[in-house]
Amino acid sequence: xxxRDRKDLFPGALELMVLQTLRQEPRxxxxxxxxxxxxxxxxLSVEEGSLYPALQRMLRNGWLKARWGTSASGxxxxxxxxxxxxxxxLTHEVSSFERMLEGIRLVLGPAAAARAWKP
Amino acid sequence: MTWIRDVFRRxxxxxxxxxxxxxxxxxxxxxxMLQGISRDEATRRARREFGNSTLVEEQGRDxxxxxxxxxxxxxxxxxxxxxxxxxxFAFAAIATLALGIGASVAMFTVVNAVVLRPLPFPAPDRxxxxxxxxxxxxAPDTLSYPTFFxxxxxxxxxERIASFRTSSLTLSGRGLPIQLRAQIVSWDxxxxxxxxxxxxRWFLRExxxxxxxxxxxxxxxxxxxxxxxxxxxxxxxxxxxxxxxVVGIAPAGFNFxxxxxxxxxxxTLAHDxxxxxxxxxxxxxxxxxxxxxxxxxxxxAIEEAHAQLDTLASAIARDEPDQNKNIDRTYLTPALERLLxxxxxxxxxxxxxxxxxxxxxxxxxxxLLLARTTDREREFTLRLAIxxxxxxIIQQLVTENVVLAGIGCAAGVAVAVTAIDWLLPLAAxxxxxxxxxxxxMRVLSFAxxxxxxxxxxxxxxxxxRVARGRSRRPLGAGARATTDDxxxxxxLLVVAQVAVSLFLLTGAAILAATFVRIVERDLGFKPEHLxxxxxxxxxxxxxxDRQVQFVDELIDRLKATPGVTAASGGMPLPLEGDEINVxxxxxQRPSAPSDRPHANMAxxxxxxxxxxxxxVIAGRNFTTMDDETHRxxxxxxxxxxxxxxxxxxxxxxxVKPGATSKRDKGTVSREIVGIVGNARQGMLSLQPExxxxxxxxxxxxxxxxxxxxxxxxxxxxxxxxxxxxxMAAEVAVHDVRWFGDVLVxxxxxxxxxxxLIGSIALIALVLTATGLYGxxxxxxxxxxxxxxxxxxxxxxQALIVxxxxxxxxxxxxxxxxxxxxxxxxxxxVLRQRLGMTGPxxxxxxxxxxFLVVLTAAFASxxxxxxxxxxxxxxxxxxx
Numbered sequence: 001x002x003x004r005d006r007k008d009l010f011p012g013a014l015e016l017m018v019l020q021t022l023r024q025e026p027r028x029x030x031x032x033x034x035x036x037x038x039x040x041x042x043x044l045s046v047e048e049g050s051l052y053p054a055l056q057r058m059l060r061n062g063w064l065k066a067r068w069g070t071s072a073s074g075x076x077x078x079x080x081x082x083x084x085x086x087x088x089x090l091t092h093e094v095s096s097f098e099r100m101l102e103g104i105r106l107v108l109g110p111a112a113a114a115r116a117w118k119p
Numbered sequence: 120m121t122w123i124r125d126v127f128r129r130x131x132x133x134x135x136x137x138x139x140x141x142x143x144x145x146x147x148x149x150x151x152m153l154q155g156i157s158r159d160e161a162t163r164r165a166r167r168e169f170g171n172s173t174l175v176e177e178q179g180r181d182x183x184x185x186x187x188x189x190x191x192x193x194x195x196x197x198x199x200x201x202x203x204x205x206x207x208f209a210f211a212a213i214a215t216l217a218l219g220i221g222a223s224v225a226m227f228t229v230v231n232a233v234v235l236r237p238l239p240f241p242a243p244d245r246x247x248x249x250x251x252x253x254x255x256x257x258a259p260d261t262l263s264y265p266t267f268f269x270x271x272x273x274x275x276x277x278e279r280i281a282s283f284r285t286s287s288l289t290l291s292g293r294g295l296p297i298q299l300r301a302q303i304v305s306w307d308x309x310x311x312x313x314x315x316x317x318x319x320r321w322f323l324r325e326x327x328x329x330x331x332x333x334x335x336x337x338x339x340x341x342x343x344x345x346x347x348x349x350x351x352x353x354x355x356x357x358x359x360x361x362x363x364x365v366v367g368i369a370p371a372g373f374n375f376x377x378x379x380x381x382x383x384x385x386x387t388l389a390h391d392x393x394x395x396x397x398x399x400x401x402x403x404x405x406x407x408x409x410x411x412x413x414x415x416x417x418x419x420a421i422e423e424a425h426a427q428l429d430t431l432a433s434a435i436a437r438d439e440p441d442q443n444k445n446i447d448r449t450y451l452t453p454a455l456e457r458l459l460x461x462x463x464x465x466x467x468x469x470x471x472x473x474x475x476x477x478x479x480x481x482x483x484x485x486x487l488l489l490a491r492t493t494d495r496e497r498e499f500t501l502r503l504a505i506x507x508x509x510x511x512i513i514q515q516l517v518t519e520n521v522v523l524a525g526i527g528c529a530a531g532v533a534v535a536v537t538a539i540d541w542l543l544p545l546a547a548x549x550x551x552x553x554x555x556x557x558x559x560m561r562v563l564s565f566a567x568x569x570x571x572x573x574x575x576x577x578x579x580x581x582x583x584r585v586a587r588g589r590s591r592r593p594l595g596a597g598a599r600a601t602t603d604d605x606x607x608x609x610x611l612l613v614v615a616q617v618a619v620s621l622f623l624l625t626g627a628a629i630l631a632a633t634f635v636r637i638v639e640r641d642l643g644f645k646p647e648h649l650x651x652x653x654x655x656x657x658x659x660x661x662x663x664d665r666q667v668q669f670v671d672e673l674i675d676r677l678k679a680t681p682g683v684t685a686a687s688g689g690m691p692l693p694l695e696g697d698e699i700n701v702x703x704x705x706x707q708r709p710s711a712p713s714d715r716p717h718a719n720m721a722x723x724x725x726x727x728x729x730x731x732x733x734x735v736i737a738g739r740n741f742t743t744m745d746d747e748t749h750r751x752x753x754x755x756x757x758x759x760x761x762x763x764x765x766x767x768x769x770x771x772x773x774v775k776p777g778a779t780s781k782r783d784k785g786t787v788s789r790e791i792v793g794i795v796g797n798a799r800q801g802m803l804s805l806q807p808e809x810x811x812x813x814x815x816x817x818x819x820x821x822x823x824x825x826x827x828x829x830x831x832x833x834x835x836x837x838x839x840x841x842x843x844x845x846m847a848a849e850v851a852v853h854d855v856r857w858f859g860d861v862l863v864x865x866x867x868x869x870x871x872x873x874x875l876i877g878s879i880a881l882i883a884l885v886l887t888a889t890g891l892y893g894x895x896x897x898x899x900x901x902x903x904x905x906x907x908x909x910x911x912x913x914x915x916q917a918l919i920v921x922x923x924x925x926x927x928x929x930x931x932x933x934x935x936x937x938x939x940x941x942x943x944x945x946x947x948v949l950r951q952r953l954g955m956t957g958p959x960x961x962x963x964x965x966x967x968x969f970l971v972v973l974t975a976a977f978a979s980x981x982x983x984x985x986x987x988x989x990x991x992x993x994x995x996x997x998x
Contacts, residue, residue: 029139030146047170048147052140053178056132060182066135075146078139 014054016097019063019082019090028069028077029055055080063089129183136179140172190511194518201519208491209523211889212484216527216573218882219480221534222473224566228539230470231565232556234463238455239372241313242414247421248457249280249411249428252448259450262409264391264401266435266443267305270411273431276424280413281308283376284391288334288384289655290344291849292357298655298853299340299383302375303390309335311414312375319352319367322387329392329399332363335385338371358386360657360849376410377458377551404442405777412454425451444713462550465872472626472879475619477569479883481576482612483890488520489580499585513582520578528570532563542871549868580612610930613894616887617934617971618941623880624967625942625960630873632958637869643756643798643807644693645732646858650835651692653824653854654843663781667819669846674724674825676842682830685730688815688823689723693731693798694861695824703776703811705763706788718759718809719800720778722818728754728795730826738770738793746816747782754793759809769794776811780818789813802865824854832857884970888978891927895982899923903989911991920983931975935968942967 017036021027027035032055033048058064063086071077082090144165151161166172202209237243249270250259262270267282274280281304288301302308306322317338326333334356336345345351355362363386374381391400400406415424428449436447456463499512536558547553654673656666670688677686691697702717704710725741728734736757745752753774760769775788797807815823829835836855843852899906906919914922946960 028142030143033143048143048168049140049170049172049175050178052136052175053182056136056179056182068135071146073146073149075142077142077146078135 012093014051015058016090016093018051018054018058019086019093022064022080022082023087023090026079026081028071028079030077031071032080058086061085061089129180132183133176133180136176140169140175144169144172190514191518194515195522197515198519198522202522208487212487212523213527213530215480215483215886215889216524217530217534218886219477220528220531220566220569220573221538222879222882223470223477223569224531224562225535225538225542226466226470226473227565228535228558228562229550229556230466231559231561233466233550233552234459235561236552236555238458243455244453245278245415246312246454247413247415247424248450248452248454249413250450250452250457251407251432251446252450254445254447260446261407262411263404263407263442264388264409265404265439266407266432266446267409267411269435270428270431271305274413274424274427276416276419276427278414278416279307279311280411281305281311282388282409282411283308284408284410285376285378285382286390287655287853288358288386289360289657289849289851290356290358290384291360291851293344296849296851297344298653298851300378300380301384301386302382303388304385305388308375308385308412309369311412313414314370314373316367317370318349319365321367322385326366326387327389327392329389331387331389332358332361333366333387333389334358334363335367335369336365337369337373337381337383339381340383341368357849358384359655360660375412379548379551379553404439421451421453425449441712459551466550469872469875472623472876475623476879476883476886477573478576479616479619479886479890481573482615483886483893484523484573485577485580486612486890487893488516488577489584491581509585512585513578516581516585517574517578520574524570524574524577527573528566531569532558532566535562535566542875545867545871545874548864549871610894613887613891613927613930614934614937616883616890617931617975618938620880620883620887620974621935621938621967621971622941622945623876623883624970625938625964626945627873627877627880628963628967629946629958629960630869630876632963634866634869634873636958637803638866640799641797642693643733643796646694646862648829648832649731649858650827650829650832650839651824651854651856651858652827652836652839652852654822654850654852656822656847656850658821660847660849661822663819666822667816670724670815670822673843673846674726676846677825677827677839680835680838680842682835683827684830685726685828686825687724687726687730688825689721689727689731690820690823691721691800692824692826693800694802694858694865695800696802696865698800699778701776701778703774706773706775715777716763718762718811720776720811720813721800722813722815722820722823724815724823727812727826730828731798732828733796733798736794736796737768738791740793740795741812741814745814747780751783751787751789751817752792752814753789754795754812755791756795756797756807756810756812758797758807759811760791760794762809774811776813778813778818778820780820803869884974887971888974891931891975891978892982895923895927895979896985898926899982899986902986906986906989907991907993910989916987919987919989923983923986924979927975927979931972935971938971939964939968 017040018032021032021035021039029051033051036051055064055066059066059080063083064080065083066078066080069077069079144162147165147169148158148161151164152158156164169175238246240246249262251262251266252258253260261284262282264282267280270277271280283302283304286301286303288299290297290299304322306324306327309316309321316335318341319335321335322333325331336351341347341351351365352367353364355364357363369385372381388401393399400408413424415421428451429447432443432449433447436443436445459466502512503509539556539558543553543556656669658666661669674686674688677683691699698719699721700717701720702712702715704715723741725743725745728740735754738754741752741754753776755769763769764772769791770793772791773788774791775786777786779786791811795812798810800808800810827835827839839855840852843850906914906922909919909922942964943960
């Protein structure tokens, strides 16, 4: 149940990470899931499935585009790529995330903030 | 319109998503197996870590939904499920709406065809009917030729004005003679209406001069009698025994004064310029026989034309005081309105009645729905509590009502089509344009609009309740309110229903009582085994003496026919509705011509009263001696004697009627020699009308209709036809009828009205009962706990019952007061507008009130008993 508790860290966290990951290079769903898992140090080991509704949402909003291609292992996969809109969205999200984090830090004080981030 | 593209792209997107998920799981399994895990274990782990793939697909799909439409679809499915789960409610609501909408759509179908559709002529709104107005009665009256000519020559506001009067002409010389329904018209009758002939031409101005003999045939006559042969144009045909030239053919379907059977032939008013009377009809200021239709001059408003004609009429009244002293005003009515006459009012009144019914139905369904909404309050409260929007809940409620109204509307259209098929034949003879009544696009659009209005009406109370946040009360058990018993909206609905039902019931009772009086009144003659027919004796072939001789011989031959017990002639006959209203001077009370009394008259042969079965009450009957060589006499009916000679005997009194014979050269004094019973002339009249009778031989105004009383009905008509054919081959026998049929037919109009209003009122009453029952049952259900406590505290059953019933007593009382007021108002209007001499209102109103109260008591009985039977222990445990 540990992972479940941390699943929704804050609204939009998953999207933020997807956008950030795809800025580096286009990836398909499985690769995205694995990368996020690894990069977040398993902190955000959400159910892999929940990635897909988020991807659909971002497709719909026009932040991503998708095309069918072939993976390195010769698998038919759907590769996602960041669009212009996705780029500006990411910038916006990151800055507002940082503002929020700053706010939290100010309220909690350095010690409290450090304590709170410890598992 | 991105959402449309989205909907179409949806399928592809869903396929992609499903495929992607499968690939994801595959790849994961492969990865895990590379780590040395068995396939089974790898598959299990992959599934576990992925989560619920169905749910993921669903959520992925949801992203692409267009919420309003799709929520709507969900609501729709939900609504259908809901209705299926509560079949009793669904049935009640749908049946109620189907009845309401059905009745309304059926009546609209009629209104659409009869009232709303314009006349089929160019610029029909410029056509008006002109009538004269008598200062004394203010009733509209027909015009005389001289007055018509004055109007035609001097009214600048009219582009054209045409006259027409109904007649009947015999066409002979082509096999058996046939009688044609005819109009005698001024020369530009067709031009005024703005139609074009299909062949030939219309009449010319000079064809109004005496001696001109021209006719125009209807398309139907042209095709059926002349085989559509165009060589008939310019040829001579024998009309009334004299050659007439056919100048043109009217377009197919032409039917100007909206007769239930269109006219078949037209001739000009030259026909009336050479009549048998001393002065031709075209020169008699007092012979008011003409209907008119006029086309307003361009740019002239109807009021302006009306003012001009009023000025003309008062000038004529000044110049011709003997005939026109009191006729100094006119009526100008849009042509369609005038042609529809009372049918227009009748149709519109019925439509108003069914619209009330529809409102009742809506009120009832709204009431049922409101009860359901309140039942579902917990559901809504819960939804609001977890963040659902009230807009969303209202959308769902409205969707459910759209489903109800939609099904109700479809069923209603079916009801309407059936009702029209069933009822229209009853109205065919009384309703102008009945043959045009059909379900067209406008009717269907009306049904759809009605469904939308219905949705709005039935949704409003519940939606308002949700919107006002009544559902935002706490979730606790106490939310099953014990205090929320102010049933504001639903109470108003019950008041409205009671009022509407009472109003309709009163109307139905008035009509029913009127009808019963019409059926039960003494006709003053015996219609059984009594047949009538008419013969047309063209004046060219039958000058006066031959005409009288022909009638004598015909009646003698009929009397000699086996089975015939009596035969005679009369004009006009009882129940036919024709009137000859002529003024007369009572010699003991001389008066100026325009102040003289007037009454209906009839011309009869000696055995007439025995033949029709009217008793001679005083004095004597006509005899064969009452001819031109003997003193001039009259017989009057009882109503005449009582009206004009009250408190004295009419026998022996002398009267000088305006009706004169060619032989007498002017008015002659006549002695009243007998008084007979009141044979009804008008089909629907409730009061006996005064009438005075002339012996035929002293006033031979054309051949009278013949009445024959016979032991047996079969074989009489062929016998009559062969007798007439033997006597004169060119004479047509027409209008052969049995009085029994005349009676049935004549009653069909009031019977139809009574049936319609009666069934509407009954449905309304049933609706009121269900509405009231619903309200009370629901209230008892909600107050179960309260009632339980009261019973536990010692309330008696009687107390509980009175408590339950008391809450609706005010509502019923208010409804009855409002309904009675509306009923009284309607009675007053009916009496004024339709000139109805109906039965007394008070007992009928009382009866209607009694019925409503009885229904209300019945509807309250069951819920009240249920309340009285509440067991306090169970009621409290129920919470």
